[in-house]
Amino acid sequence: MAVELRPLGVACNIACQYCYQHPQREVGGKQKPYDLTKMKEAIIKEGGPFALFGGEPLLVPVDDLEELFSWGLEQFGSNAIQTNGTLITDRHIELFKSYKVSVGLSVDGPGKLNDVRWSRSLVNTREQTEKTHQSIRNLVQQGVIPGLIVTLHKGNASIDKLPLMEEWIKELDQLGIRSVRLHLMEVDNDAVGAKYQLSPEENVQAMMFFHQLEKELSQLRFDVFGEITNLLKANDKQTSCVWNACDPFTTRAVRGVEGNGSRSNCGRTNKLGIDFVKSNTPSFIRYVSLYNTPQEAGGCKGCRFFMMCKGHCPGTSIEGDWRNRTEHCEVWKSLFETKEAELVAEGELPLSLHPAREIIEQQMIAHWSEGVNCSIQSILLKLLIATNTTDKNHEKTERP
Amino acid sequence: MKKPNDHSIILPASYTYAWVSDEARIAWHQRLEAANKAIILSTLSGLEHGNWERRSFRLYGNAWLFFLSEIGKTNFQYTSTIDRSASSGTRLCRTVEVYRQQGEVGLLGSSIESIDMQPSIWEAAVSSEQGRLLKENCFEFDSMLMKVLLWQDMGLSFFSDCLASLIDTQLEQLIESHLVWMNEVGLDQESDDIRTILTWPVSWSSLHGIQEIRTPLFKIAKNDPSYHPEKVTVHFLGKDLPKEMPEGLEFPYERSKSRKITGSKSFKKGMEQILE
Numbered sequence: 001m002a003v004e005l006r007p008l009g010v011a012c013n014i015a016c017q018y019c020y021q022h023p024q025r026e027v028g029g030k031q032k033p034y035d036l037t038k039m040k041e042a043i044i045k046e047g048g049p050f051a052l053f054g055g056e057p058l059l060v061p062v063d064d065l066e067e068l069f070s071w072g073l074e075q076f077g078s079n080a081i082q083t084n085g086t087l088i089t090d091r092h093i094e095l096f097k098s099y100k101v102s103v104g105l106s107v108d109g110p111g112k113l114n115d116v117r118w119s120r121s122l123v124n125t126r127e128q129t130e131k132t133h134q135s136i137r138n139l140v141q142q143g144v145i146p147g148l149i150v151t152l153h154k155g156n157a158s159i160d161k162l163p164l165m166e167e168w169i170k171e172l173d174q175l176g177i178r179s180v181r182l183h184l185m186e187v188d189n190d191a192v193g194a195k196y197q198l199s200p201e202e203n204v205q206a207m208m209f210f211h212q213l214e215k216e217l218s219q220l221r222f223d224v225f226g227e228i229t230n231l232l233k234a235n236d237k238q239t240s241c242v243w244n245a246c247d248p249f250t251t252r253a254v255r256g257v258e259g260n261g262s263r264s265n266c267g268r269t270n271k272l273g274i275d276f277v278k279s280n281t282p283s284f285i286r287y288v289s290l291y292n293t294p295q296e297a298g299g300c301k302g303c304r305f306f307m308m309c310k311g312h313c314p315g316t317s318i319e320g321d322w323r324n325r326t327e328h329c330e331v332w333k334s335l336f337e338t339k340e341a342e343l344v345a346e347g348e349l350p351l352s353l354h355p356a357r358e359i360i361e362q363q364m365i366a367h368w369s370e371g372v373n374c375s376i377q378s379i380l381l382k383l384l385i386a387t388n389t390t391d392k393n394h395e396k397t398e399r400p
Numbered sequence: 401m402k403k404p405n406d407h408s409i410i411l412p413a414s415y416t417y418a419w420v421s422d423e424a425r426i427a428w429h430q431r432l433e434a435a436n437k438a439i440i441l442s443t444l445s446g447l448e449h450g451n452w453e454r455r456s457f458r459l460y461g462n463a464w465l466f467f468l469s470e471i472g473k474t475n476f477q478y479t480s481t482i483d484r485s486a487s488s489g490t491r492l493c494r495t496v497e498v499y500r501q502q503g504e505v506g507l508l509g510s511s512i513e514s515i516d517m518q519p520s521i522w523e524a525a526v527s528s529e530q531g532r533l534l535k536e537n538c539f540e541f542d543s544m545l546m547k548v549l550l551w552q553d554m555g556l557s558f559f560s561d562c563l564a565s566l567i568d569t570q571l572e573q574l575i576e577s578h579l580v581w582m583n584e585v586g587l588d589q590e591s592d593d594i595r596t597i598l599t600w601p602v603s604w605s606s607l608h609g610i611q612e613i614r615t616p617l618f619k620i621a622k623n624d625p626s627y628h629p630e631k632v633t634v635h636f637l638g639k640d641l642p643k644e645m646p647e648g649l650e651f652p653y654e655r656s657k658s659r660k661i662t663g664s665k666s667f668k669k670g671m672e673q674i675l676e
Contacts, residue, residue, distance in 0.1 A: 027660070281415070293609075321607060
C-alpha cells in the first residue's frame with residue numbers, strides 16, 4: 001500500500017463537478033507551503049513507497065518533482081503519480097521515464113464525454129480534455145503506459161453515450177492502454193447528484209456494457225470485473241481497498257502525507273471538509289453493524305455477497321453516513337450475481353453459494369468484534385490448518 | 401416509512417477517536433488529561449477539607465491508575481466496579497465512590513447510577529421541554545446535564561452523584577462550586593479549561609448501534625447500547641469555540657454558510673451547462 005503524498009493538498013487546476021475533494025475545498029484555508037524534508041521524513045516513518053497525489057500534483061514545480069522522484073527511486077525503487085493529465089509536458093515524461101514513475105490518469109472520455117471534468121468554461125474544458133488525450137498519446141509514444149481512472153455519470157455513460165465510449169475504449173486498447181478502473185460517481189452534493197448521477201439501473205446497464213466490451217478487447221482490462229470474480233473465488237489477496245472493510249477513522253489502504261508532513265486519511269471519507277488526523281485505534285464496528293442491520297434500514301443483513309463486498313467503501317455510503325452501506329449496493333449486487341452465474345455455469349462453486357460461507361462470516365465478525373481486520377484467505381488458511389490438524393489427530397487415534 | 405427497529409441488535413464494545421488536527425492535539429491533549437487529574441485531586445482535597453462526605457467518579461483507562469496513586473496517599477475508603485456497559489475494548493470504565501469517613505462504605509448506599517439507568521441522549525432530547533426540533537430526528541438542545549454526561553462518557557471524569565436526578569440549575573451550581581474549589585486549591589488553569597470545555601457545542605448522533613460524537617477538537621465513534629435504524633441527532637449548543645477548531649461543513653464546525661466551490665460562478669456555470 002503506497003503512501004499518498006499531497007504536497008499541495010487538494011489544490012487543482014480544474015474543478016470536476018463531482019470531485020470527492022470538494023468538501024475540503026469548500027471551507028479550505030490558505031494553501032500552506034510544503035516542506036520537502038518533512039514530507040520525506042513522514043514517508044520514511046510510514047514505510048513508503050509513495051504515490052504523488054493531489055488535487056493535481058503536477059502543479060508542484062518540476063525541480064521539486066525531480067527531487068521527490070529521484071529520492072523515491074533511491075529509497076523504494078519506483079515512483080507513482082495520479083494526475084488529470086492536463087499539465088504533462090515533455091519534461092515531465094522525461095522524469096517519468098528516468099525515475100520509473102507509474103502514471104495514473106483520470107479522464108472520463110474524449111470531447112464532450114469529459115465535460116463534467118469542468119474547467120471554468122466549456123471552451124477551456126474542451127481544451128483541457130484535448131490536452132489530456134494528447135498527454136495519453138505522448139506517454140504511450142514514449143513507452144510510459146498510463147493506467148486510467150474513468151468515472152461514470154450522465155455525461156459519459158447514459159445509454160446514448162455508450163457507443164461513443166466503446167469507440168474510445170477500443171482506441172485506447174489499440175493504443176496500448178492495459179488498465180482502466182471504472183468508478184461509480186460518488187455524490188457529495190445533492191444538485192450534482194441530481195444532474196449527473198446515473199440511476200442504479202443506468203449504472204448496471206453501463207457496467208454490463210463494459211463487461212461485454214472487455215471480451216472484445218485485446219489487452220485493455222477493467223479491473224473491477226476481475227476483482228469481483230476473484231472475490232467470489234475467495235481470493236481477496238490483491239483486491240482494491242473498497243472490498244476490504246475500510247475503517248474510516250484509519251483508512252488503512254491510504255496513508256496520506258500532507259505538505260507539512262502531517263498524516264491524513266483517504267479523502268473519500270472526508271465529508272465534513274476537515275482532514276481529521278488518522279486515529280491510532282482501528283475499529284471495524286461498521287462491518288459488524290452492517291452485518292446485523294436489515295437491508296431496508298441501510299445495512300447488509302442476509303446478503304450472500306456480504307463477505308466479499310462488506311458494504312463497500314464508507315466514502316460511498318448512503319447519505320454520506322459511513323454507518324450505512326454503499327449507495328451503489330444495487331449495482332454491485334447485480335455484478336456479483338452476474339459473475340456468480342458465470343462461475344456456476346463453468347462448474348465452479350462461488351463463495352456466495354458455498355456451505356462454508358457462514359462459518360467464514362462468523363470468523364470475520366469475531367475478528368472485527370476484537371478490533372482486527374483479516375482477509376478471507378487468512379480465514380480459509382486457519383480453517384484448513386484446523387481441519388488438517390483434526391484429521392491427523394483422528395488418524396492417530398484410529399491407528400491400531 | 402418507519403424502518404424496522406430490532407432491539408436485539410447489540411454491537412460489541414468499540415471506541416475510536418480522531419483529532420481535527422495535529423495542532424489541536426498538541427494544544428489540548430495534555431490539558432484534557434490535566435483537567436481529568438485535577439478533578440480527582442480536587443475531589444480528594446475537598447473530602448479532606450470536609451466539603452463533602454463522599455464523591456463518585458467514572459474513570460476511564462489511565463485516570464484509574466492516577467486515582468489509585470492519589471488515594472494511596474490518604475486514609476479514604478473507596479469502592480470500585482468495572483462498568484461493562486460503559487467499557488469499550490481496552491478502555492475500561494470503572495465507577496468509583498470515595499468516602500470521607502471510615503466505615504461509611506455501604507452504609508450510605510451507592511450514589512452512582514449505572515449508565516444503563518441514566519436516560520439515553522436521545523430519550524432525554526425527545527422528552528425534554530428544552531429540546532427544539534430542527535428537522536426530523538434532529539434536536540437542538542441546551543442542557544448542561546446531558547452535555548456533562550456526554551463529556552463524562554468521553555472520559556472527562558465529572559462527579560457522578562445521582563446525575564440523572566439533578567436538574568440543570570442544580571448541576572450548574574454543583575459544577576460551579578467544585579470549580580471554585582479547584583481555584584481555591586490552586587488548580588486555576590484546569591478549572592478554566594473545564595469551564596471552557598463546557599461552553600463548546602457538541603454534536604451527537606446514533607445510527608445502527610454506533611454513536612458518533614463530534615466536539616470542536618475531535619470526533620469519537622463508539623457502540624451505542626440503544627439501536628436506532630434511522631439516524632438520530634442531537635446538537636448541544638455552545639457559545640464558545642476553541643481557536644484550534646477548523647472550519648467545516650456541518651455542526652459544530654460550520655461557522656459560515658458560504659461555499660468556495662459550489663458557491664462560485666465557475667461551478668454554477670458548469671452546472672448550467674447542458675450535457676450534449
